[in-house]
Amino acid sequence: MDKKQWLNNFIKENGRQPSPEEFIQAKNNGFESKKPQQNSADNQQLKEWVATFTKENGRQPSIDEVQGHKNGLDQPRAKAVAIPSTKPAQTVKKVARTQPKSKKQLVIWTSGIVLALALLGGIGFGYHYYSYDASYQRALKLLASHNPAEYQKMASWSDSNKKLTKDELKPLADYVADKQLNQSELKSLLKNDSAGVSFAQDGSNWLLFPRYVIKLQPVNLRVTTNQSNLKVTVNGQTLTSDTDSSYEKLIRHQAPGLYSFTAQGSLNGRTVKTSVNNYFGGRNTESVDLDIETLSFTVRSNLNDAKVYVGDTAVGTIVDGKANLTDIPVSSGAEVYVKKTSNGNKVESSHKKLTSISNGDEITLNAKGMLTNDDAQKTLATMADVLTYYAHKEKNSSDVSSAFLDGTSNHAYRDFCEMIDHNLHSAKRNADDIDFGDVKVKNVDSTGKNKADVTFEIQEDFNYSSKTDSDKQSSGRLRQRYLLIAHMAYDSDSKKWLVESIDSNQKKLSESDDVR
Template sequence: MASEIFCPECGSKIKAGLAFCPNCGHKLSQINASTKKDDSTTTESSLQRSGNATAVQQPKKPLDKRLIGAFFVIIVIIVGGYFGLKDYYQPQKQFNRIITAMGNPDKSLAKYIKTNDPTLQNKISDKNLKPIQKYFEKNKQALAELKTTLQQGSTYNNTYSIEQSGKAWLFFPRYKVNVAAAYVTLSTNHSGVTFYQDGKKLTTTTNANYSKKVGPVFPGLYTFKSGGTISGKKLVNTSSSTLVSGSQNLSLNLRIATFTISGSKGSTVYLNNKKVGVLNNSGKLKFKDYPISNNLSAYLTLKVSGKTVKSKTVNVSNKLAYGYQTISPSFEGVVSKSDAEELLGNAFSGTEYGTEDSATAELFVGQESNSSYNDLLKFFDSFKTNDNIETYNSEISKINSVTPSGKNKAIVSYSVKYTFTTSGDSGDSTKVQQFTYPNAEIVKQNGEYKIQTIGVTQSADWEKDYSD
């Protein structure tokens, strides 16, 4: 509010801002100027006080939004990381990863393995654990059994058990497979023989009774080999062996043997996956003084209708150990000589009696509708209507060959001996004839061998007459 002013001339009270006193007419400009200056000073002072008060009462600035955002991001990462790790280290998921690694040599296994053997504990590495992975990769059924056994909390083959082993990230139980140690003692029958484990030289024998203990090692699939020069001939014995926990012995004797591989003529012979020859016209190939290893195996291949078929693989060493000198690898789904002889023998003897033995028809593809079955019935029926034939019978005298002709099919060459007793004016006589049927076809259907055709014969191989 402005201060009251008075006319300096007459003393009358006047309003501020008037140029002259309304009472006496005195000029008031100096008083107004002074009043304005005082008002201005007062106002300025008031504003200054107000400004100072404002500066003192100014509110705090808000927190930086970026700091708040960063804080929440960190919280999200921590919480998300915890739940992510909790999911990753779930016992079942850990177990699944362990089983997968044990059956796959391309996976890292060392982080999942522990052992109670202090020496073996220092050998834990992906390289040293490959034998375990190779074994389970090759034996899927064993891997499935391992998984089931460990899930039940039991020990597999007295070798593998699953245990908790510390914690991951301080919070989550970590599981590992505890593996028991394996040992193997190698022996041979000569001095100067060198032992190898997976290609690594172990030692050389100094006498024929020398042995070498290997271990502790991890269980699994290993290749052991012995090699030396015996009587001027270099010999090698290689054995792929599966080691389990505990101790085992492995003989790596150096020896030679003579044996024959037989099968369909023209078949190619392989020993330990190496081509070594072809079966001759008699379907045979002989090997003399051949070096024998524990895992010496043989198989045949044969071209059929433009395709190459492979036989089953036979362990030659095992066959020789059981006294077999002739070894005949068979083809999958292809009838063996002994089974072919039994099947054809039952077919011929059964049809001798006509349709009385209805079970005979079941030996043929299509049963009663099979043309070969009906041809045999007619063939033997012709003997019944021959007044000169008193008795007759048939006998499979030999299976000459069995040749694969495709999947579950084979061409069989066989010989049949017929015996007839006849009567006539000159008395009774007996005739024996042998016929060869080179192209019978036997197939495998629903797990059973059946005759597709009995083949065709042209003339007797030989015949003999016997008179009373």
């Protein structure tokens, strides 16, 4: 068979032009047809199949695809195994379908960046918020609130790291409130391990930031008394209603703070009450001695009209600088002190343990930062001297600043100088000179920290010579004695108590006139 015959037969049998590969293969075979003759029905079916294949796939089938169809007409058509199209138009469609994915990726990237920035900001804030300095300031603020519920936010036991209850924290809050601790004193409390309170790191927050807490060292309180039939209480709670003569009770695991113990009952037919009102903390175990004793002693103090306390029981009042206490039932473990409230300010003296006091003793319990009678006497005596100097020299003494606050600018000093000038130069009869002296302090009343009112007597002598009385040529001395009140203040620069002002309420006590 020649080439032309082969080509006609191929088209007739396959319904299409041969591919270059099919043509070369036939040429190599001498254009001989090895395929069996098909009947007209098969040829018609083949033509229909080729037409359907071309329509569905956009191309004519290969010779292998045709041969496969001939070998099994009942098999699925070539559409099921068609090679995916690689036309440019279809590629463009695929690119177009990927556009929404790019926008989604952009949203994801943007969200990731925002989250990363927020995370970094949160970490930065966390390191500041949980830093030592910031935590320390929060601890000071919590302590100053006097509120056990606030204390719970940062307080924990030093031995177990567990949180404390509000009831457990109340003694510490009571102590801070009772002592009216200022910012500086609160800082000292947090740094004073001997008080059982400290500020330290304890683990971390969120696994990243340090956690600082107020650590409280637990203390055991051993309560004892030597008397029977006493009711013993602590902070208002009853420990026992009936003691024996060797009563002992150990109260375990208490927080540092202010504890008020009382033992009350009958002793030798007389109702007695003793108490201990102290800060306990900083040791594993502390003793609370409620033994009953009686003492008679005298207390002197610079807090006039203040109450004398043994524990939390008032046992006397300071009058004219002292209080005589007789047969006072007290606890040998308690302390005696003087306390008063003036103008809303609580003022308290130093404390003295009763174990150091014997019957008939006289003790002095002055308040720090309070004016003593001796200091008031010295300042007012200096005041009299500088006034006398001005009356004799008519110029300011170099010691004015040792008596008057703000020196020669002090209003009280200037008022005295005006009075002196008037009596020397413009009075009905002018004095030759004036003497001030014989100062006697009658009372010192503390009105607050570094403030006091001093009631005192002062003598003023107006000396007259005959030259000021041309008619009668009389001479002599007019002596007047006044009761004055000096408002005094402590000057931290000079470290002295000075006269701030003189009260306008003055009283003339006496007058003697020997001018003849």
